[in-house]
Amino acid sequence: MAGMAGGEEEEMESLLQWAATIGISDSPTASSSASSCLGHSLSISTFPNNGGRGMAAARELRRGEPVLRVPRAAILTTDSVVAADERIASCVRKHSHLSSTKILTVCLLAEVGKGRSSGWYPYLVHLPRSYNTLANFTQSEIQALQVEDAIWVSEKAVQKSKSDWKMAIVLMQEMELKPQLLTFKAWLWASATLSSRTLHVPWDDAGCLCPIGDLFNYAAPEGETYSEDLESPAESLQSNLFTSVKYNGSIEQFDSEQPETYSLRLTDGGYEESTDSYCFYARERYRKGEQVLLSYGTYSNLELLEHYGFLLDVNPNDKAFLQLNTDIQTSSCWPKDSLYIQPDGCPSFSLLCSLRLWATPLNLRRAVGHRAYSGSLLSAKNELFVMKWLISHCQDSLRKLPTTIEDDELLLDVIDKLLDHPSHKTCCELLSPEGELSGFLKKNGLQKNETGGCVLPTKANRSLERWRLAVRWRISHKKTLHNCISYCKKQADKVSS
Numbered sequence: 001m002a003g004m005a006g007g008e009e010e011e012m013e014s015l016l017q018w019a020a021t022i023g024i025s026d027s028p029t030a031s032s033s034a035s036s037c038l039g040h041s042l043s044i045s046t047f048p049n050n051g052g053r054g055m056a057a058a059r060e061l062r063r064g065e066p067v068l069r070v071p072r073a074a075i076l077t078t079d080s081v082v083a084a085d086e087r088i089a090s091c092v093r094k095h096s097h098l099s100s101t102k103i104l105t106v107c108l109l110a111e112v113g114k115g116r117s118s119g120w121y122p123y124l125v126h127l128p129r130s131y132n133t134l135a136n137f138t139q140s141e142i143q144a145l146q147v148e149d150a151i152w153v154s155e156k157a158v159q160k161s162k163s164d165w166k167m168a169i170v171l172m173q174e175m176e177l178k179p180q181l182l183t184f185k186a187w188l189w190a191s192a193t194l195s196s197r198t199l200h201v202p203w204d205d206a207g208c209l210c211p212i213g214d215l216f217n218y219a220a221p222e223g224e225t226y227s228e229d230l231e232s233p234a235e236s237l238q239s240n241l242f243t244s245v246k247y248n249g250s251i252e253q254f255d256s257e258q259p260e261t262y263s264l265r266l267t268d269g270g271y272e273e274s275t276d277s278y279c280f281y282a283r284e285r286y287r288k289g290e291q292v293l294l295s296y297g298t299y300s301n302l303e304l305l306e307h308y309g310f311l312l313d314v315n316p317n318d319k320a321f322l323q324l325n326t327d328i329q330t331s332s333c334w335p336k337d338s339l340y341i342q343p344d345g346c347p348s349f350s351l352l353c354s355l356r357l358w359a360t361p362l363n364l365r366r367a368v369g370h371r372a373y374s375g376s377l378l379s380a381k382n383e384l385f386v387m388k389w390l391i392s393h394c395q396d397s398l399r400k401l402p403t404t405i406e407d408d409e410l411l412l413d414v415i416d417k418l419l420d421h422p423s424h425k426t427c428c429e430l431l432s433p434e435g436e437l438s439g440f441l442k443k444n445g446l447q448k449n450e451t452g453g454c455v456l457p458t459k460a461n462r463s464l465e466r467w468r469l470a471v472r473w474r475i476s477h478k479k480t481l482h483n484c485i486s487y488c489k490k491q492a493d494k495v496s497s
Protein backbone atom coordinates (compact mmCIF):
# COMPACT_ATOMS: atom_id res chain seq x y z
CA MET A 1 0.00 0.00 0.00
CA ALA A 2 2.29 2.63 -1.35
CA GLY A 3 2.25 6.05 0.30
CA MET A 4 0.31 5.02 3.41
CA ALA A 5 1.37 5.53 7.02
CA GLY A 6 1.90 2.44 9.22
CA GLY A 7 -1.39 2.60 11.20
CA GLU A 8 -3.37 3.46 8.10
CA GLU A 9 -1.85 0.49 6.28
CA GLU A 10 -2.78 -1.93 9.06
CA GLU A 11 -6.37 -0.68 9.12
CA MET A 12 -6.59 -0.98 5.37
CA GLU A 13 -5.35 -4.57 5.61
CA SER A 14 -8.24 -5.42 7.89
CA LEU A 15 -10.66 -3.94 5.33
CA LEU A 16 -9.10 -5.98 2.54
CA GLN A 17 -9.30 -9.14 4.62
CA TRP A 18 -12.97 -8.51 5.47
CA ALA A 19 -13.66 -7.85 1.78
CA ALA A 20 -12.08 -11.20 0.82
CA THR A 21 -14.26 -13.07 3.31
CA ILE A 22 -17.42 -11.65 1.71
CA GLY A 23 -16.31 -12.60 -1.80
CA ILE A 24 -14.85 -9.37 -3.17
CA SER A 25 -11.94 -10.24 -5.44
CA ASP A 26 -9.62 -8.93 -8.13
CA SER A 27 -8.75 -12.43 -9.23
CA PRO A 28 -10.54 -15.12 -11.25
CA THR A 29 -9.50 -17.66 -8.62
CA ALA A 30 -11.04 -15.92 -5.63
CA SER A 31 -10.82 -17.52 -2.22
CA SER A 32 -12.77 -16.35 0.83
CA SER A 33 -9.92 -17.49 3.06
CA ALA A 34 -7.43 -15.19 1.30
CA SER A 35 -5.84 -12.52 3.50
CA SER A 36 -6.69 -9.81 0.97
CA CYS A 37 -9.21 -9.26 -1.80
CA LEU A 38 -6.54 -7.46 -3.86
CA GLY A 39 -3.05 -8.27 -5.09
CA HIS A 40 -3.72 -10.12 -8.33
CA SER A 41 -4.83 -7.13 -10.49
CA LEU A 42 -4.99 -4.15 -8.14
CA SER A 43 -3.45 -2.67 -5.02
CA ILE A 44 -4.35 0.36 -2.94
CA SER A 45 -2.01 3.28 -3.25
CA THR A 46 -1.86 7.05 -2.71
CA PHE A 47 -1.79 9.48 -5.64
CA PRO A 48 -1.31 12.91 -4.02
CA ASN A 49 -2.03 14.89 -7.18
CA ASN A 50 -4.70 12.68 -8.61
CA GLY A 51 -7.41 11.85 -6.11
CA GLY A 52 -5.37 10.72 -3.08
CA ARG A 53 -6.20 7.16 -2.07
CA GLY A 54 -6.88 5.11 -5.19
CA MET A 55 -6.24 1.90 -7.10
CA ALA A 56 -2.92 0.99 -8.70
CA ALA A 57 -2.32 -1.75 -11.26
CA ALA A 58 -0.69 -4.67 -9.47
CA ARG A 59 0.59 -5.96 -12.85
CA GLU A 60 0.25 -4.91 -16.46
CA LEU A 61 -3.48 -4.71 -17.27
CA ARG A 62 -4.94 -4.95 -20.74
CA ARG A 63 -7.73 -2.69 -21.89
CA GLY A 64 -11.11 -4.23 -21.11
CA GLU A 65 -9.68 -6.82 -18.73
CA PRO A 66 -11.84 -7.59 -15.66
CA VAL A 67 -10.11 -6.25 -12.57
CA LEU A 68 -12.58 -6.45 -9.70
CA ARG A 69 -15.80 -8.18 -8.75
CA VAL A 70 -17.99 -7.23 -5.81
CA PRO A 71 -20.88 -9.63 -5.07
CA ARG A 72 -24.35 -8.23 -4.32
CA ALA A 73 -24.11 -9.46 -0.71
CA ALA A 74 -21.26 -6.99 -0.12
CA ILE A 75 -22.89 -3.84 -1.43
CA LEU A 76 -24.83 -1.45 0.78
CA THR A 77 -28.24 -0.49 -0.59
CA THR A 78 -31.54 0.44 1.01
CA ASP A 79 -32.69 -3.15 0.26
CA SER A 80 -29.74 -4.74 2.00
CA VAL A 81 -29.95 -2.50 5.08
CA VAL A 82 -33.70 -3.05 5.38
CA ALA A 83 -33.40 -6.82 4.82
CA ALA A 84 -30.99 -7.09 7.74
CA ASP A 85 -33.04 -5.05 10.22
CA GLU A 86 -36.83 -5.33 10.66
CA ARG A 87 -36.99 -2.20 12.86
CA ILE A 88 -35.37 -0.06 10.16
CA ALA A 89 -37.60 -1.77 7.57
CA SER A 90 -40.82 -0.87 9.38
CA CYS A 91 -39.75 2.79 9.83
CA VAL A 92 -38.77 3.06 6.17
CA ARG A 93 -42.11 1.57 5.06
CA LYS A 94 -43.94 4.39 6.84
CA HIS A 95 -41.91 7.02 4.95
CA SER A 96 -42.01 5.62 1.44
CA HIS A 97 -42.96 9.10 0.14
CA LEU A 98 -39.35 10.21 0.72
CA SER A 99 -37.02 10.02 -2.29
CA SER A 100 -34.87 6.91 -2.62
CA THR A 101 -31.71 8.99 -2.05
CA LYS A 102 -33.05 10.43 1.22
CA ILE A 103 -33.96 6.94 2.39
CA LEU A 104 -30.51 5.56 1.55
CA THR A 105 -28.93 8.54 3.36
CA VAL A 106 -30.94 7.66 6.49
CA CYS A 107 -30.02 3.96 6.10
CA LEU A 108 -26.33 4.88 5.92
CA LEU A 109 -26.61 6.92 9.12
CA ALA A 110 -28.50 4.04 10.77
CA GLU A 111 -25.68 1.62 9.85
CA VAL A 112 -23.06 4.07 11.15
CA GLY A 113 -25.06 4.27 14.40
CA LYS A 114 -24.75 0.51 14.89
CA GLY A 115 -20.98 0.83 15.27
CA ARG A 116 -19.18 -2.51 15.35
CA SER A 117 -22.41 -4.45 15.09
CA SER A 118 -23.02 -3.20 11.55
CA GLY A 119 -22.22 -5.82 8.92
CA TRP A 120 -20.40 -3.06 6.98
CA TYR A 121 -18.41 -1.74 9.95
CA PRO A 122 -14.96 -2.51 8.41
CA TYR A 123 -16.04 -0.59 5.30
CA LEU A 124 -17.74 2.32 7.09
CA VAL A 125 -14.68 3.15 9.20
CA HIS A 126 -12.67 3.76 6.03
CA LEU A 127 -15.04 6.34 4.58
CA PRO A 128 -13.65 9.90 4.43
CA ARG A 129 -14.31 11.99 7.54
CA SER A 130 -15.17 15.13 5.56
CA TYR A 131 -16.07 16.22 2.04
CA ASN A 132 -15.66 19.27 -0.17
CA THR A 133 -18.84 18.98 -2.22
CA LEU A 134 -20.58 22.32 -2.84
CA ALA A 135 -23.21 21.68 -0.17
CA ASN A 136 -20.33 21.83 2.37
CA PHE A 137 -19.16 25.29 1.25
CA THR A 138 -19.71 28.24 3.58
CA GLN A 139 -21.05 31.53 2.23
CA SER A 140 -17.56 33.08 1.98
CA GLU A 141 -16.18 30.00 0.21
CA ILE A 142 -19.10 30.20 -2.23
CA GLN A 143 -18.40 33.89 -2.89
CA ALA A 144 -14.82 32.94 -3.80
CA LEU A 145 -16.23 31.33 -6.97
CA GLN A 146 -16.96 34.94 -8.12
CA VAL A 147 -19.15 33.94 -11.09
CA GLU A 148 -22.88 34.53 -10.56
CA ASP A 149 -24.08 31.23 -12.07
CA ALA A 150 -21.64 29.20 -10.00
CA ILE A 151 -22.64 31.05 -6.83
CA TRP A 152 -26.29 30.36 -7.60
CA VAL A 153 -25.65 26.61 -8.14
CA SER A 154 -23.71 26.43 -4.86
CA GLU A 155 -26.31 28.27 -2.82
CA LYS A 156 -28.96 25.97 -4.25
CA ALA A 157 -26.90 22.93 -3.24
CA VAL A 158 -26.65 24.20 0.35
CA GLN A 159 -30.38 24.98 0.51
CA LYS A 160 -31.30 21.59 -0.95
CA SER A 161 -29.23 19.74 1.66
CA LYS A 162 -30.94 21.70 4.43
CA SER A 163 -34.45 21.03 3.10
CA ASP A 164 -33.66 17.32 2.49
CA TRP A 165 -32.48 17.02 6.08
CA LYS A 166 -35.62 18.69 7.41
CA MET A 167 -37.77 16.31 5.38
CA ALA A 168 -35.92 13.24 6.62
CA ILE A 169 -35.58 14.18 10.28
CA VAL A 170 -38.88 12.59 11.38
CA LEU A 171 -37.81 9.23 9.93
CA MET A 172 -34.45 9.49 11.69
CA GLN A 173 -36.13 10.33 14.99
CA GLU A 174 -38.47 7.38 14.62
CA MET A 175 -35.42 5.17 14.08
CA GLU A 176 -34.04 6.59 17.33
CA LEU A 177 -30.70 7.48 15.81
CA LYS A 178 -28.14 8.83 18.27
CA PRO A 179 -28.36 12.65 18.73
CA GLN A 180 -25.07 13.26 16.87
CA LEU A 181 -26.45 11.40 13.84
CA LEU A 182 -29.55 13.60 13.75
CA THR A 183 -27.58 16.80 13.16
CA PHE A 184 -27.32 18.69 9.88
CA LYS A 185 -23.56 18.07 9.99
CA ALA A 186 -24.13 14.30 10.03
CA TRP A 187 -26.67 14.65 7.20
CA LEU A 188 -24.19 16.63 5.11
CA TRP A 189 -21.57 13.93 5.66
CA ALA A 190 -23.93 11.09 4.72
CA SER A 191 -25.36 12.82 1.66
CA ALA A 192 -21.87 13.76 0.42
CA THR A 193 -20.81 10.13 0.95
CA LEU A 194 -23.63 9.02 -1.34
CA SER A 195 -23.16 11.82 -3.84
CA SER A 196 -19.47 11.10 -4.30
CA ARG A 197 -19.40 7.31 -3.94
CA THR A 198 -22.60 5.61 -5.08
CA LEU A 199 -22.64 3.39 -8.12
CA HIS A 200 -25.60 2.75 -10.36
CA VAL A 201 -27.76 -0.30 -9.71
CA PRO A 202 -30.76 -1.15 -11.87
CA TRP A 203 -33.25 -1.61 -9.03
CA ASP A 204 -32.76 1.57 -7.01
CA ASP A 205 -32.31 5.15 -8.25
CA ALA A 206 -30.27 5.94 -5.16
CA GLY A 207 -27.61 3.44 -6.26
CA CYS A 208 -25.34 1.51 -3.93
CA LEU A 209 -22.24 1.89 -1.84
CA CYS A 210 -19.74 -0.62 -3.15
CA PRO A 211 -16.90 -1.54 -0.78
CA ILE A 212 -13.50 -1.55 -2.54
CA GLY A 213 -15.24 -0.71 -5.84
CA ASP A 214 -15.55 2.88 -4.62
CA LEU A 215 -11.80 3.31 -4.33
CA PHE A 216 -11.27 4.08 -8.02
CA ASN A 217 -10.52 7.73 -8.72
CA TYR A 218 -11.94 9.57 -11.71
CA ALA A 219 -10.76 10.16 -15.24
CA ALA A 220 -12.93 12.16 -17.64
CA PRO A 221 -14.37 10.13 -20.50
CA GLU A 222 -12.89 11.12 -23.82
CA GLY A 223 -14.11 9.94 -27.21
CA GLU A 224 -15.35 6.61 -25.95
CA THR A 225 -18.17 4.65 -27.48
CA TYR A 226 -20.90 3.93 -25.00
CA SER A 227 -23.50 1.22 -25.17
CA GLU A 228 -26.94 2.47 -26.09
CA ASP A 229 -28.54 1.75 -22.76
CA LEU A 230 -26.19 4.10 -20.96
CA GLU A 231 -27.92 6.86 -19.03
CA SER A 232 -27.54 10.32 -20.48
CA PRO A 233 -25.22 12.60 -18.47
CA ALA A 234 -28.30 14.49 -17.27
CA GLU A 235 -29.91 11.30 -15.99
CA SER A 236 -26.80 10.10 -14.27
CA LEU A 237 -26.37 13.53 -12.71
CA GLN A 238 -29.90 13.49 -11.47
CA SER A 239 -29.39 10.30 -9.60
CA ASN A 240 -25.84 11.19 -8.49
CA LEU A 241 -24.32 7.98 -9.70
CA PHE A 242 -21.03 6.97 -11.04
CA THR A 243 -22.02 6.39 -14.64
CA SER A 244 -21.44 2.74 -15.10
CA VAL A 245 -21.00 1.78 -18.66
CA LYS A 246 -22.51 -1.60 -19.12
CA TYR A 247 -20.62 -4.42 -20.66
CA ASN A 248 -23.00 -6.83 -22.36
CA GLY A 249 -20.95 -9.82 -21.48
CA SER A 250 -20.68 -12.09 -18.54
CA ILE A 251 -18.40 -12.27 -15.60
CA GLU A 252 -18.03 -15.96 -16.41
CA GLN A 253 -15.36 -14.58 -18.72
CA PHE A 254 -13.34 -13.36 -15.74
CA ASP A 255 -10.40 -15.06 -17.29
CA SER A 256 -7.18 -13.38 -18.21
CA GLU A 257 -6.75 -15.58 -21.28
CA GLN A 258 -9.20 -13.74 -23.53
CA PRO A 259 -7.40 -10.75 -24.92
CA GLU A 260 -9.54 -10.26 -28.05
CA THR A 261 -12.78 -9.85 -26.13
CA TYR A 262 -11.16 -7.32 -23.78
CA SER A 263 -10.35 -5.02 -26.64
CA LEU A 264 -14.05 -4.89 -27.57
CA ARG A 265 -15.07 -3.67 -24.14
CA LEU A 266 -15.15 0.07 -23.79
CA THR A 267 -16.44 -0.23 -20.31
CA ASP A 268 -15.52 0.81 -16.81
CA GLY A 269 -17.94 -1.24 -14.84
CA GLY A 270 -21.51 -2.00 -14.02
CA TYR A 271 -23.86 -4.26 -12.16
CA GLU A 272 -24.18 -7.59 -13.94
CA GLU A 273 -27.43 -9.44 -13.30
CA SER A 274 -26.07 -12.68 -14.70
CA THR A 275 -23.71 -13.06 -11.75
CA ASP A 276 -25.36 -10.70 -9.29
CA SER A 277 -22.21 -8.72 -8.82
CA TYR A 278 -20.60 -5.39 -9.57
CA CYS A 279 -17.83 -5.83 -12.12
CA PHE A 280 -15.05 -3.44 -13.05
CA TYR A 281 -12.84 -3.49 -16.14
CA ALA A 282 -9.63 -1.73 -17.11
CA ARG A 283 -10.67 1.26 -19.27
CA GLU A 284 -7.27 1.29 -20.94
CA ARG A 285 -3.92 -0.46 -20.81
CA TYR A 286 -2.11 0.13 -17.53
CA ARG A 287 1.48 -0.56 -16.59
CA LYS A 288 2.25 -1.98 -13.17
CA GLY A 289 2.00 0.79 -10.54
CA GLU A 290 -0.05 3.18 -12.69
CA GLN A 291 -3.31 4.47 -11.26
CA VAL A 292 -6.36 2.56 -12.55
CA LEU A 293 -9.13 5.12 -13.09
CA LEU A 294 -12.85 4.96 -13.63
CA SER A 295 -15.12 7.30 -15.55
CA TYR A 296 -18.03 8.29 -13.31
CA GLY A 297 -19.65 10.14 -16.23
CA THR A 298 -19.36 13.33 -18.24
CA TYR A 299 -19.14 16.31 -15.91
CA SER A 300 -18.17 19.96 -16.12
CA ASN A 301 -15.88 21.23 -13.36
CA LEU A 302 -18.79 22.84 -11.52
CA GLU A 303 -20.70 19.54 -11.63
CA LEU A 304 -17.62 17.65 -10.37
CA LEU A 305 -17.34 20.15 -7.54
CA GLU A 306 -21.03 19.91 -6.75
CA HIS A 307 -21.26 16.13 -6.65
CA TYR A 308 -17.71 14.92 -5.95
CA GLY A 309 -15.87 17.83 -4.31
CA PHE A 310 -12.98 18.08 -6.76
CA LEU A 311 -12.26 19.43 -10.23
CA LEU A 312 -9.77 18.81 -13.02
CA ASP A 313 -7.25 21.37 -14.28
CA VAL A 314 -7.72 19.81 -17.71
CA ASN A 315 -11.33 18.77 -18.21
CA PRO A 316 -12.40 18.25 -21.83
CA ASN A 317 -16.03 18.33 -20.67
CA ASP A 318 -15.88 21.66 -18.87
CA LYS A 319 -18.33 24.43 -19.84
CA ALA A 320 -18.24 28.19 -19.32
CA PHE A 321 -21.68 29.78 -19.45
CA LEU A 322 -22.11 33.42 -20.45
CA GLN A 323 -24.93 35.66 -19.27
CA LEU A 324 -27.12 35.67 -22.39
CA ASN A 325 -30.15 37.87 -22.85
CA THR A 326 -33.51 36.25 -23.59
CA ASP A 327 -33.40 37.30 -27.28
CA ILE A 328 -30.36 35.10 -27.80
CA GLN A 329 -31.76 32.22 -25.80
CA THR A 330 -34.99 32.22 -27.80
CA SER A 331 -33.43 32.79 -31.23
CA SER A 332 -33.09 29.00 -31.63
CA CYS A 333 -34.73 26.00 -30.03
CA TRP A 334 -31.55 24.84 -28.26
CA PRO A 335 -31.90 24.42 -24.49
CA LYS A 336 -30.14 27.02 -22.34
CA ASP A 337 -27.69 24.48 -20.90
CA SER A 338 -26.34 23.70 -24.37
CA LEU A 339 -25.21 27.32 -24.87
CA TYR A 340 -21.65 27.45 -23.50
CA ILE A 341 -17.98 27.92 -24.32
CA GLN A 342 -15.75 24.82 -24.46
CA PRO A 343 -12.41 24.80 -22.60
CA ASP A 344 -10.50 25.38 -25.87
CA GLY A 345 -12.50 28.61 -26.30
CA CYS A 346 -14.73 27.36 -29.07
CA PRO A 347 -18.44 28.19 -28.61
CA SER A 348 -20.64 25.08 -28.41
CA PHE A 349 -22.43 24.13 -31.63
CA SER A 350 -25.75 25.32 -30.17
CA LEU A 351 -24.36 28.64 -28.95
CA LEU A 352 -22.83 29.40 -32.33
CA CYS A 353 -26.03 28.46 -34.11
CA SER A 354 -28.16 30.60 -31.73
CA LEU A 355 -25.88 33.62 -32.08
CA ARG A 356 -25.85 33.35 -35.87
CA LEU A 357 -29.65 33.29 -35.90
CA TRP A 358 -29.95 36.08 -33.35
CA ALA A 359 -27.64 38.24 -35.50
CA THR A 360 -29.94 37.67 -38.50
CA PRO A 361 -32.86 40.11 -38.99
CA LEU A 362 -36.08 38.56 -37.73
CA ASN A 363 -37.73 38.45 -41.16
CA LEU A 364 -34.83 36.45 -42.64
CA ARG A 365 -34.39 33.87 -39.84
CA ARG A 366 -36.82 31.35 -41.28
CA ALA A 367 -35.08 31.34 -44.62
CA VAL A 368 -31.61 30.65 -43.17
CA GLY A 369 -32.80 28.38 -40.32
CA HIS A 370 -31.88 25.07 -41.94
CA ARG A 371 -28.35 26.30 -42.72
CA ALA A 372 -27.88 27.63 -39.21
CA TYR A 373 -29.09 24.37 -37.64
CA SER A 374 -26.70 22.35 -39.80
CA GLY A 375 -23.83 24.42 -38.38
CA SER A 376 -23.12 26.45 -41.52
CA LEU A 377 -21.72 29.94 -41.49
CA LEU A 378 -24.51 32.26 -42.74
CA SER A 379 -22.50 35.13 -44.22
CA ALA A 380 -19.14 36.80 -43.61
CA LYS A 381 -20.92 39.85 -42.16
CA ASN A 382 -23.01 37.71 -39.81
CA GLU A 383 -19.99 35.69 -38.67
CA LEU A 384 -17.92 38.78 -38.04
CA PHE A 385 -20.72 40.31 -35.97
CA VAL A 386 -21.03 37.11 -33.90
CA MET A 387 -17.28 36.86 -33.30
CA LYS A 388 -17.03 40.53 -32.29
CA TRP A 389 -20.02 40.17 -29.99
CA LEU A 390 -18.44 37.13 -28.32
CA ILE A 391 -15.10 38.91 -27.89
CA SER A 392 -16.67 41.94 -26.26
CA HIS A 393 -18.99 39.81 -24.12
CA CYS A 394 -16.10 37.68 -22.79
CA GLN A 395 -14.01 40.82 -22.17
CA ASP A 396 -16.90 42.41 -20.28
CA SER A 397 -17.45 39.28 -18.19
CA LEU A 398 -13.74 39.14 -17.30
CA ARG A 399 -13.67 42.85 -16.46
CA LYS A 400 -16.61 42.51 -14.09
CA LEU A 401 -14.85 39.82 -12.02
CA PRO A 402 -12.95 41.22 -9.03
CA THR A 403 -9.62 39.52 -9.80
CA THR A 404 -7.52 38.50 -12.82
CA ILE A 405 -6.02 35.07 -13.52
CA GLU A 406 -2.65 36.44 -12.41
CA ASP A 407 -4.11 37.61 -9.07
CA ASP A 408 -5.74 34.21 -8.62
CA GLU A 409 -2.56 32.31 -9.39
CA LEU A 410 -0.65 34.33 -6.81
CA LEU A 411 -3.39 33.65 -4.27
CA LEU A 412 -3.31 29.94 -5.08
CA ASP A 413 0.40 29.97 -4.43
CA VAL A 414 -0.13 31.50 -1.00
CA ILE A 415 -2.91 29.01 -0.18
CA ASP A 416 -0.63 26.13 -1.20
CA LYS A 417 2.12 27.44 1.07
CA LEU A 418 -0.34 27.75 3.95
CA LEU A 419 -1.57 24.21 3.37
CA ASP A 420 1.90 22.71 2.89
CA HIS A 421 3.80 24.56 5.62
CA PRO A 422 1.31 25.80 8.17
CA SER A 423 3.97 25.84 10.86
CA HIS A 424 6.69 27.31 8.69
CA LYS A 425 8.00 30.83 9.06
CA THR A 426 6.64 31.68 5.61
CA CYS A 427 3.16 31.06 6.95
CA CYS A 428 3.48 34.07 9.29
CA GLU A 429 4.94 36.15 6.51
CA LEU A 430 1.91 35.38 4.38
CA LEU A 431 -0.55 36.59 6.95
CA SER A 432 -0.33 40.26 6.15
CA PRO A 433 -1.70 40.65 2.60
CA GLU A 434 -4.86 42.63 2.05
CA GLY A 435 -8.13 41.44 0.57
CA GLU A 436 -9.41 37.89 0.35
CA LEU A 437 -6.65 36.34 2.43
CA SER A 438 -7.04 38.68 5.37
CA GLY A 439 -10.81 38.09 5.20
CA PHE A 440 -10.27 34.35 5.43
CA LEU A 441 -7.86 34.68 8.34
CA LYS A 442 -10.25 36.92 10.25
CA LYS A 443 -13.16 34.59 9.62
CA ASN A 444 -11.20 31.68 11.04
CA GLY A 445 -9.93 33.65 14.00
CA LEU A 446 -6.36 33.43 12.68
CA GLN A 447 -4.72 36.72 13.41
CA LYS A 448 -0.99 36.93 12.89
CA ASN A 449 -0.02 36.44 16.53
CA GLU A 450 -2.31 33.40 16.89
CA THR A 451 -0.82 31.27 14.11
CA GLY A 452 2.88 31.96 14.55
CA GLY A 453 4.64 28.63 14.33
CA CYS A 454 1.69 26.35 14.96
CA VAL A 455 -0.38 24.03 12.80
CA LEU A 456 -3.62 25.44 11.33
CA PRO A 457 -6.72 24.22 13.17
CA THR A 458 -8.55 21.44 11.30
CA LYS A 459 -11.55 23.65 10.57
CA ALA A 460 -9.39 26.37 9.01
CA ASN A 461 -7.45 23.77 7.06
CA ARG A 462 -10.63 22.34 5.55
CA SER A 463 -11.91 25.81 4.74
CA LEU A 464 -8.59 26.56 3.03
CA GLU A 465 -9.00 23.40 0.91
CA ARG A 466 -12.48 24.49 -0.21
CA TRP A 467 -11.29 28.03 -0.86
CA ARG A 468 -8.47 26.57 -2.97
CA LEU A 469 -11.03 24.61 -5.01
CA ALA A 470 -13.08 27.79 -5.57
CA VAL A 471 -10.01 29.70 -6.75
CA ARG A 472 -8.99 26.84 -9.07
CA TRP A 473 -12.52 26.80 -10.47
CA ARG A 474 -12.56 30.51 -11.24
CA ILE A 475 -9.11 30.31 -12.85
CA SER A 476 -10.28 27.60 -15.22
CA HIS A 477 -13.45 29.62 -16.00
CA LYS A 478 -11.41 32.73 -16.79
CA LYS A 479 -8.97 30.74 -18.93
CA THR A 480 -11.87 29.48 -21.02
CA LEU A 481 -13.10 33.05 -21.60
CA HIS A 482 -9.58 34.12 -22.62
CA ASN A 483 -9.40 31.14 -24.97
CA CYS A 484 -12.73 32.18 -26.45
CA ILE A 485 -11.40 35.68 -27.14
CA SER A 486 -8.36 34.20 -28.98
CA TYR A 487 -10.54 31.73 -30.87
CA CYS A 488 -12.95 34.47 -32.02
CA LYS A 489 -10.13 36.80 -33.06
CA LYS A 490 -8.71 34.04 -35.25
CA GLN A 491 -12.12 33.27 -36.72
CA ALA A 492 -12.78 36.94 -37.39
CA ASP A 493 -9.41 37.28 -39.18
CA LYS A 494 -10.19 34.21 -41.27
CA VAL A 495 -13.61 35.50 -42.29
CA SER A 496 -12.43 38.98 -43.15
CA SER A 497 -9.42 37.84 -45.21
Ligand SMILES: C[S@@+](CC[C@H](N)C(=O)[O-])C[C@H]1O[C@@H](n2cnc3c(N)ncnc32)[C@H](O)[C@@H]1O
Nearest residue numbers: 050051052053196197214215216217218308310
Ligand atom coordinates in the same frame (compact mmCIF):
# COMPACT_ATOMS: atom_id res chain seq x y z
C1 LIG B 1 -15.27 7.17 -5.28
S1 LIG B 1 -14.20 8.09 -4.37
C2 LIG B 1 -12.63 7.55 -4.93
C3 LIG B 1 -11.72 7.12 -3.81
C4 LIG B 1 -11.29 8.20 -2.87
N1 LIG B 1 -10.07 8.83 -3.34
C5 LIG B 1 -11.08 7.65 -1.46
O1 LIG B 1 -9.99 7.82 -0.90
O2 LIG B 1 -11.99 7.10 -0.90
C6 LIG B 1 -14.42 9.64 -5.13
C7 LIG B 1 -13.66 10.76 -4.47
O3 LIG B 1 -12.26 10.66 -4.75
C8 LIG B 1 -11.71 11.94 -5.03
N2 LIG B 1 -11.29 11.93 -6.45
C9 LIG B 1 -11.61 11.01 -7.38
N3 LIG B 1 -11.00 11.27 -8.54
C10 LIG B 1 -10.29 12.39 -8.37
C11 LIG B 1 -9.45 13.17 -9.22
N4 LIG B 1 -9.22 12.84 -10.48
N5 LIG B 1 -8.85 14.27 -8.69
C12 LIG B 1 -9.07 14.63 -7.40
N6 LIG B 1 -9.87 13.93 -6.54
C13 LIG B 1 -10.47 12.83 -7.02
C14 LIG B 1 -12.82 12.95 -4.78
O4 LIG B 1 -12.72 13.37 -3.45
C15 LIG B 1 -14.07 12.12 -4.98
O5 LIG B 1 -15.18 12.61 -4.29
